[in-house]
Amino acid sequence: MGETALKICGLQSVEVLKSMINLPIDYIGFVFARSKRQVNRSQAAELGAVLKTWQSGVIPESVGVFVNPSLEELGDILSVTPLDIVQLHGVESPEFCRQVKEKYGVKIFKAFSVQRDGNLHGDLAFETYDGVIDGLLLDTYDPHYGGGSGVAFAWNQAAPYQRWAKQRGIPFFAAGGLHPGNVEQLISVMSPDGVDVSSGVESDGIKDLSKIAAFVERVKGSMTQKKQVPDEQGRFGPFGGRYVPETLMNALLELESSYRQFQDDPEFQAEIDYLLKQYSGRETPLYYAERLTEYLGGAKIYLKREDLNHTGAHKINNAIGQGILAKRMGKQKVIAETGAGQHGVATATVAALLGLECKVFMGEEDTKRQQLNVFRMKLLGAEVVPVLSGTRTLKDACNEALRYWVSNVHDTFYILGSATGPHPYPMMVRNFQRIIGDETRRQILEAEGRLPDMLIAAVGGGSNAIGMFYPFVEDTSVQLVGVEAAGRGVETEFHAATMTKGTKGVFQGSMSYLLQDAFGQVLPAHSISAGLDYPGIGPEHSYLKDIQRAKYYPITDREALDALQLLCRQEGIIPALESAHAVAQTLKLAPEMSKDELIVICLSGRGDKDVESIMAYTEGGVEL
Amino acid sequence: MNGAAVNLIEQTFANLWSEGQTALIPFITVGDPDLETTLDIIVELERAGADILELGVPYSDPLADGPVIQRASERALVTQISVETCIDTARQARERGVKMPFVLFTYYNPVLQTGLERFFGLLQDAGVSGVIIPDLPYEESEEVLKQADRANIMLVPLVAPTSSSRISMILSRARGFVYCVSSLGVTGERSAFHQHVDEFILSVKSQTDLPVAVGFGISSREQAERFSKICDGVVVGSAIVRKIEESLPLLGMKETKEQGLLQIRDFVAQLKIKN
Numbered sequence: 001m002g003e004t005a006l007k008i009c010g011l012q013s014v015e016v017l018k019s020m021i022n023l024p025i026d027y028i029g030f031v032f033a034r035s036k037r038q039v040n041r042s043q044a045a046e047l048g049a050v051l052k053t054w055q056s057g058v059i060p061e062s063v064g065v066f067v068n069p070s071l072e073e074l075g076d077i078l079s080v081t082p083l084d085i086v087q088l089h090g091v092e093s094p095e096f097c098r099q100v101k102e103k104y105g106v107k108i109f110k111a112f113s114v115q116r117d118g119n120l121h122g123d124l125a126f127e128t129y130d131g132v133i134d135g136l137l138l139d140t141y142d143p144h145y146g147g148g149s150g151v152a153f154a155w156n157q158a159a160p161y162q163r164w165a166k167q168r169g170i171p172f173f174a175a176g177g178l179h180p181g182n183v184e185q186l187i188s189v190m191s192p193d194g195v196d197v198s199s200g201v202e203s204d205g206i207k208d209l210s211k212i213a214a215f216v217e218r219v220k221g222s223m224t225q226k227k228q229v230p231d232e233q234g235r236f237g238p239f240g241g242r243y244v245p246e247t248l249m250n251a252l253l254e255l256e257s258s259y260r261q262f263q264d265d266p267e268f269q270a271e272i273d274y275l276l277k278q279y280s281g282r283e284t285p286l287y288y289a290e291r292l293t294e295y296l297g298g299a300k301i302y303l304k305r306e307d308l309n310h311t312g313a314h315k316i317n318n319a320i321g322q323g324i325l326a327k328r329m330g331k332q333k334v335i336a337e338t339g340a341g342q343h344g345v346a347t348a349t350v351a352a353l354l355g356l357e358c359k360v361f362m363g364e365e366d367t368k369r370q371q372l373n374v375f376r377m378k379l380l381g382a383e384v385v386p387v388l389s390g391t392r393t394l395k396d397a398c399n400e401a402l403r404y405w406v407s408n409v410h411d412t413f414y415i416l417g418s419a420t421g422p423h424p425y426p427m428m429v430r431n432f433q434r435i436i437g438d439e440t441r442r443q444i445l446e447a448e449g450r451l452p453d454m455l456i457a458a459v460g461g462g463s464n465a466i467g468m469f470y471p472f473v474e475d476t477s478v479q480l481v482g483v484e485a486a487g488r489g490v491e492t493e494f495h496a497a498t499m500t501k502g503t504k505g506v507f508q509g510s511m512s513y514l515l516q517d518a519f520g521q522v523l524p525a526h527s528i529s530a531g532l533d534y535p536g537i538g539p540e541h542s543y544l545k546d547i548q549r550a551k552y553y554p555i556t557d558r559e560a561l562d563a564l565q566l567l568c569r570q571e572g573i574i575p576a577l578e579s580a581h582a583v584a585q586t587l588k589l590a591p592e593m594s595k596d597e598l599i600v601i602c603l604s605g606r607g608d609k610d611v612e613s614i615m616a617y618t619e620g621g622v623e624l
Numbered sequence: 625m626n627g628a629a630v631n632l633i634e635q636t637f638a639n640l641w642s643e644g645q646t647a648l649i650p651f652i653t654v655g656d657p658d659l660e661t662t663l664d665i666i667v668e669l670e671r672a673g674a675d676i677l678e679l680g681v682p683y684s685d686p687l688a689d690g691p692v693i694q695r696a697s698e699r700a701l702v703t704q705i706s707v708e709t710c711i712d713t714a715r716q717a718r719e720r721g722v723k724m725p726f727v728l729f730t731y732y733n734p735v736l737q738t739g740l741e742r743f744f745g746l747l748q749d750a751g752v753s754g755v756i757i758p759d760l761p762y763e764e765s766e767e768v769l770k771q772a773d774r775a776n777i778m779l780v781p782l783v784a785p786t787s788s789s790r791i792s793m794i795l796s797r798a799r800g801f802v803y804c805v806s807s808l809g810v811t812g813e814r815s816a817f818h819q820h821v822d823e824f825i826l827s828v829k830s831q832t833d834l835p836v837a838v839g840f841g842i843s844s845r846e847q848a849e850r851f852s853k854i855c856d857g858v859v860v861g862s863a864i865v866r867k868i869e870e871s872l873p874l875l876g877m878k879e880t881k882e883q884g885l886l887q888i889r890d891f892v893a894q895l896k897i898k899n
Contacts, residue, residue, distance in 0.1 A: 241763075241764055242761060243732055243759045243764055244687070244761060245687065245759060245782065245784070246761050246762075246781070246782045246783060246784045246786075246787055246790075246794070246805070247688075247782075247784040247786055247805060247808055247809075249762075249763075249784075249786075249790065250784075250786040250787065250788065250790065389694055390685065390694075395685065396685075399686075402687055403687065403688075403690075403809075406688070406808060406810060407808050407809030407810070408808075409786065409808065410808075505733045506732045506733045506736055506759070507685065507733065508685070508687070509759075516733070517704075518706075518737070519704070519705075519706035519707065519734055519737060519738075520707070520733040520735075520736065520737030520738070521683065521684040521701065521734070522684040522685050523684075
């Protein structure tokens with residue numbers, strides 16, 4: 001099957017259009033006919049200008065959508081907005097089409113609306129348009145608007161139109177009622193030359209970038225498939241996979257198929273969107289850190305304020321997604337592992353919200369470091385299980401959660417908190433966290449009119465970082481910087497610098513970089529930050545490192561603490577120790593950059609939970 | 625493998641079969657409490673009537689294991705035991721005259737770090753007959769199986785009560801014998817097994833000509849007897865490892881070591897079912 005052309009109609013906002021410039025879209029449509037998506041001539045001129053800045057391959061062709069316009073009306077619009085194509089939706093005659101074509105030198109797409117009785121609206125005979133149109137678009141007739149109604153088209157009636165278009169060598173477009181959830185099926189059933197979408201990529205009547213991106217991904221999927229990760233087996237290049245006991249395989253396969261099924265379900269997505277907005281308070285601000293920027297004297301620094309989420313960190317994004325998935329799958333019990341306690345608290349919170357029974361596994365060492373979070377989880381009705389095996393930290397909490405899950409797969413859902421573990425977790429967690437990057441993209445375009453030059457995020461397992469990076473992976477102008485914990489220094493034994501010092505291995509269900517000895521025994525990690533105190537890292541990060549798309553730097557406990565204090569004093573924001581690592585790396589990189597460059601730091605969590613351990617280090621005279 | 629030497633596992637099961645016997649397959653962690661004692665224990669296990677021995681490679685993150693074997697791993701890892709040391713222990717046991725086939729039980733990462741080709745070469749040289757890798761499901765096993773076949777080492781697969789539709793697929797690549805997991809969960813003694821365990825085992829048996837062994841949670845003579853009626857081998861792990869743990873004070877002193885070894889031997893001997 002050849003490539004399917006993609007046409008998105010009804011664009012009104014310059015900001016939204018700017019946020020789309022990296023997507024492979026073939027046609028962008030502006031509606032001049034009376035409709036809720038109507039634009040006037042000056043808006044159209046402004047929108048048309050954005051197309052010239054398109055960054056994804058070929059610049060999309062501009063399409064003006066009209067219903068029974070006069071020649072004068074068209075001339076007026078074309079004088080300020082040079083359109084490539086005029087799309088006619090009314091009962092325009094073949095003769096009229098010819099006149100427009102000849103007078104203005106534009107291509108003509110004719111839209112035909114099929115009525116309920118199977119006839120075309122306006123009793124048009126499509127065969128009479130032979131030689132005067134350059135594309136045929138088929139839609140469902142709507143008496144109020146004459147087409148473009150968003151009502152699903154009766155696809156089975158398309159065959160004669162499609163055949164006719166093919167014989168004349170002009171593209172055939174399917175329109176009406178398409179959305180990210182059904183377009184793949186349409187393409188596989190009909191193989192149209194192109195698809196047209198408008199309301200199917202909107203939320204509350206406004207174009208929604210994440211839906212647009214999803215739609216583009218579905219349509220262009222076959223084209224970009226080679227680059228799509230993970231593959232069927234959950235592989236990101238050589239990384240990822242499913243290295244788990246056979247006992248868990250069925251549960252993972254069931255999880256994957258449920259996730260894929262619900263992923264495309266608009267109701268499922270709407271439920272998540274609702275909670276992210278009304279419960280967690282998204283979207284989170286993209287804040288210009290003016291004083292920090294001035295202090296460092298280099299690149300302009302923005303903070304993506306994930307710390308302002310409900311429960312104080314990005315972890316809630318994923319917990320909401322998996323919690324709702326658990327409920328849809330009919331599981332009444334959820335379990336989670338936690339290091340710093342942020343994911344444990346997020347899971348306990350979501351469990352309370354959704355009425356699920358919750359058990360959180362936490363290394364005994366971490367329960368001491370993070371007593372406040374232990375209490376929060378208990379307050380939220382969760383059971384906290386202290387893990388006494390191994391090093392008694394995050395990795396052992398994961399082991400214990402997996403062991404528990406093996407015994408209780410029939411009624412228990414494991415809400416894994418990082419972009420780690422066996423497939424489909426790394427993919428699923430990434431997708432639930434990509435809202436960080438999606439929002440950032442929209443916000444920075446709004447604020448600066450362009451993409452950032454660098455994204456910086458802390459990496460333990462790597463969920464906030466991959467959520468931030470993922471929507472920018474194809475934008476090679478954006479540098480991706482992950483920051484890992486160097487603890488007391490990468491030259492000592494006390495660090496968690498998986499990328500700097502680790503080697504490839506299999507750990508907790510997937511192939512990835514790993515801190516291990518020559519015999520394949522996993523080494524204990526160390527960091528002042530319990531959330532980064534992990535000897536592994538998500539497989540997609542390992543992949544991004546190997547293909548040299550992202551760079552990873554180590555930051556010591558001391559550097560993180562200094563950065564934390566600096567941010568407190570410069571901006572009045574107490575970051576989590578995890579996020580302070582990202583700030584510390586910024587302190588190194590920003591001064592070297594020019595003032596017109598842009599950095600976005602993912603401020604993944606707030607520091608309240610760490611105040612006690614910070615006190616111990618700074619005032620208690622603990623040696624670092 | 626056509627024409628290649630018969631693997632010791634196959635031969636052992638064939639012999640037991642002709643005598644109407646069920647194989648007793650103990651599991652111990654190599655290096656628990658130290659390598660020398662492991663060798664002594666291996667010798668005693670054969671005297672006690674063990675037919676095949678599973679040698680567990682201690683690992684820092686034993687995902688499929690319960691607390692008893694986790695503790696054994698921790699004890700063994702105090703002296704940084706590698707896969708190679710474990711394989712060498714098998715070779716030394718052979719030199720001491722132990723005849724039964726060995727199956728190495730190891731998580732995948734130590735194998736990966738040793739290198740597949742080298743790993744199977746070492747097994748072959750040391751006279752180890754099979755390998756069980758609990759965190760290597762069917763989907764990830766293709767390359768490992770290729771190398772194992774080349775070295776005539778049996779890659780023994782695990783089949784779980786939840787495997788259902790996956791069973792035939794797993795059996796298509798099974799070598800040596802099939803290891804049926806008697807219950808969901810990690811290794812360790814338990815009083816109750818999966819409620820459909822008999823059906824499950826019989827279903828596996830009906831789909832393969834290979835011997836079928838049952839493990840995970842079998843700890844007493846009664847349980848061994850119960851399963852020996854429907855399968856070809858019974859694996860006992862945690863119960864023996866716990867017995868070793870209980871005998872540590874005796875094993876730790878020269879004067880009482882014999883007594884400790886005898887305790888372990890007696891425990892294993894009563895697990896052997898003579899039909």
